[in-house]
Amino acid sequence: MTATRIAVVGIGKIARDEHIPALAASPAFELAATVSRSGGVSGVENFDTVEALLAARPDIPAISFCTPPQVRYAGARAALEAGRQVMLEKPPGASLSEVHALQALAAERGLSLLTTWHSRHAACVPAAKAWLADKRVTSVRIDWKEDVRVWHPGQLWIWQAGGLGIFDPAINAFSILTEILPVPVHVTGADLLFPGNCETPIAARVNMNGPDGALVTAELDFLWEGEALWRLEIETDAGTLILDRGGAAMRIDGQPQGDDTPKTDAKIPGEYDRLYARFAELLATKGTDVDLRPMVLVADAFTLGRRFEGPEFIDPTTKES
Amino acid sequence: MTATRIAVVGIGKIARDEHIPALAASPAFELAATVSRSGGVSGVENFDTVEALLAARPDIPAISFCTPPQVRYAGARAALEAGRQVMLEKPPGASLSEVHALQALAAERGLSLLTTWHSRHAACVPAAKAWLADKRVTSVRIDWKEDVRVWHPGQLWIWQAGGLGIFDPAINAFSILTEILPVPVHVTGADLLFPGNCETPIAARVNMNGPDGALVTAELDFLWEGEALWRLEIETDAGTLILDRGGAAMRIDGQPQGDDTPKTDAKIPGEYDRLYARFAELLATKGTDVDLRPMVLVADAFTLGRRFEGPEFIDPTTKES
Numbered sequence: 001m002t003a004t005r006i007a008v009v010g011i012g013k014i015a016r017d018e019h020i021p022a023l024a025a026s027p028a029f030e031l032a033a034t035v036s037r038s039g040g041v042s043g044v045e046n047f048d049t050v051e052a053l054l055a056a057r058p059d060i061p062a063i064s065f066c067t068p069p070q071v072r073y074a075g076a077r078a079a080l081e082a083g084r085q086v087m088l089e090k091p092p093g094a095s096l097s098e099v100h101a102l103q104a105l106a107a108e109r110g111l112s113l114l115t116t117w118h119s120r121h122a123a124c125v126p127a128a129k130a131w132l133a134d135k136r137v138t139s140v141r142i143d144w145k146e147d148v149r150v151w152h153p154g155q156l157w158i159w160q161a162g163g164l165g166i167f168d169p170a171i172n173a174f175s176i177l178t179e180i181l182p183v184p185v186h187v188t189g190a191d192l193l194f195p196g197n198c199e200t201p202i203a204a205r206v207n208m209n210g211p212d213g214a215l216v217t218a219e220l221d222f223l224w225e226g227e228a229l230w231r232l233e234i235e236t237d238a239g240t241l242i243l244d245r246g247g248a249a250m251r252i253d254g255q256p257q258g259d260d261t262p263k264t265d266a267k268i269p270g271e272y273d274r275l276y277a278r279f280a281e282l283l284a285t286k287g288t289d290v291d292l293r294p295m296v297l298v299a300d301a302f303t304l305g306r307r308f309e310g311p312e313f314i315d316p317t318t319k320e321s
Numbered sequence: 322m323t324a325t326r327i328a329v330v331g332i333g334k335i336a337r338d339e340h341i342p343a344l345a346a347s348p349a350f351e352l353a354a355t356v357s358r359s360g361g362v363s364g365v366e367n368f369d370t371v372e373a374l375l376a377a378r379p380d381i382p383a384i385s386f387c388t389p390p391q392v393r394y395a396g397a398r399a400a401l402e403a404g405r406q407v408m409l410e411k412p413p414g415a416s417l418s419e420v421h422a423l424q425a426l427a428a429e430r431g432l433s434l435l436t437t438w439h440s441r442h443a444a445c446v447p448a449a450k451a452w453l454a455d456k457r458v459t460s461v462r463i464d465w466k467e468d469v470r471v472w473h474p475g476q477l478w479i480w481q482a483g484g485l486g487i488f489d490p491a492i493n494a495f496s497i498l499t500e501i502l503p504v505p506v507h508v509t510g511a512d513l514l515f516p517g518n519c520e521t522p523i524a525a526r527v528n529m530n531g532p533d534g535a536l537v538t539a540e541l542d543f544l545w546e547g548e549a550l551w552r553l554e555i556e557t558d559a560g561t562l563i564l565d566r567g568g569a570a571m572r573i574d575g576q577p578q579g580d581d582t583p584k585t586d587a588k589i590p591g592e593y594d595r596l597y598a599r600f601a602e603l604l605a606t607k608g609t610d611v612d613l614r615p616m617v618l619v620a621d622a623f624t625l626g627r628r629f630e631g632p633e634f635i636d637p638t639t640k641e642s
Contacts (some may be wrong), residue, residue, distance in 0.1 A: 070479060094624075095621035096417075096627055097506065097529075100614075144468040161625050184422045186418035187416045188419075269631060296417045298624065303623040304416055
């Protein structure tokens with residue numbers, strides 16, 4: 001198999017932590033260029049803008065976008081208009097309507113478009129989905145709690161309109177939920193806590209319902225101190241399944257399933273390897289994979305949510321002296 | 322043609338002003354029952370709950386829901402589960418995810434589901450769509466301004482989470498916009514003004530973009546005094562089209578098109594007649610028509626919007642003495 005040349009746009013934390021290592025290990029892709037205003041990757045040609053990349057490198061057929069959601073649309077649109085295949089980090093955009101517009105454009109041009117949800121590729125997610133397939137879910141409790149100062153230092157875009165605040169990590173929980181539950185859920189209400197100086201919420205409670213009356217409660221907190229909690233606890237008519245550590249570990253009625261060795265950090269090996277394998281599969285089949293269900297749940301929480309104002313949030317890593 | 326028996330759920334202002342008269346005039350339907358806790362329609366059997374209706378009247382195959390969006394899902398779900406065809410007032414629900422769930426259920430059961438957008442059936446909307454089809458739109462200005470105290474007296478559900486506030490009328494503008502524009506638009510930002518005592522906004526500015534850079538600005542105001550302003554002004558490469566009075570009047574480069582006689586009130590005859598004709602068509606063809614684009618634009622505005630707090634709003638018609 002010849003490796004497909006790919007460019008990565010937006011060389012920030014997630015690109016350095018995940019995308020670049022995954023591409024280095026991928027037999028399907030070869031990192032051929034980057035776009036970044038703050039420095040690229042050693043030995044790889046870097047461009048200041050997507051437009052410059054597109055003009056200079058017609059030999060690169062695939063582009064992966066890791067920029068903050070607020071600026072993803074313009075670049076992705078330009079890439080599709082230039083006939084390139086596109087992969088989008090989560091969330092795929094700042095609004096549902098812009099992703100619909102990209103989807104229409106990709107369809108019109110016969111190009112592949114992949115909206116990625118990396119948490120769906122965590123180690124235990126497929127097994128959880130398989131186990132739940134023939135169960136009746138009676139309730140779900142989601143805890144998605146992490147310290148934003150540890151996990152998103154200096155990422156000010158999270159607090160700007162369109163950056164989603166706590167929903168930037170919590171959309172991972174929703175991506176797992178919509179993947180593994182055998183039935184659809186819908187949002188019935190939410191409480192959203194906005195710091196006085198932020199445009200997005202720092203904490204939230206979201207209530208959802210399944211069609212058979214199953215209740216889903218999500219407790220989301222960006223000021224959680226100590227070890228991050230990324231857990232779904234799913235009660236069924238045949239026992240309780242717990243997906244822990246963002247999908248890397250699973251227990252059924254307390255019994256660990258598969259390799260449940262605690263890892264020393266929260267990085268889950270393999271998620272991004274699987275994402276790029278999925279993108280390679282789409283390129284080979286000229287397929288498109290746009291699933292917006294996690295984003296619809298977030299949009300519904302914003303639409304239905306009651307707003308509360310809390311204390312201002314100051315990121316210590318960006319505090320002016 | 323034999324008239325289809327239909328029940329109307331939620332006998333409030335919109336049912337009395339529009340649905341009941343449209344059904345009385347419709348050759349396709351016969352109003353066979355109502356569901357209302359606050360009084361039905363003279364000479365028509367009334368039930369307290371949807372469940373009671375479904376149990377007592379298996380002979381009624383079609384149900385039209387005019388209840389506030391926050392309580393629409395449960396009734397619509399029960400109706401579909403009981404094998405009835407369903408028509409939903411706008412907005413079709415309180416969340417996108419619940420309408421997706423209804424859509425999946427209707428498809429599973431082979432039942433018709435119609436999400437109605439009455440403003441799309443205003444007199445001049447089809448002509449506007451036809452005129453715009455081969456034009457390039459350069460900008461759109463939406464003004465949707467009305468006095469909530471005049472148009473929604475005592476409708477407290479509008480101010481409760483899920484009631485959408487100013488977006489309850491403004492979604493009509495978005496339903497026209499998405500119907501008549503030859504290209505999709507997406508939300509890029511919004512400012513939302515929440516009264517201190519309300520869970521939904523009383524005014525908003527929403528910015529949208531078309532794929533070719535067309536700018537759409539929507540100015541929405543629920544405290545507008547005087548005559549309501551329900552207008553879309555669309556600049557194109559071949560002149561300016563103004564849709565006024567909610568779609569009842571149209572001008573191109575200042576020239577009135579069709580019957581532009583000012584009406585003495587804002588009620589536009591025919592919208593609901595056309596909605597029920599559309600529902601009859603779907604029943605005949607076993608079709609479904611679920612278009613959520615107007616609701617997606619609203620959800621995007623909530624997701625992306627910056628929130629501002631304004632003075633408390635007291636509805637004079639519900640003020641406690």
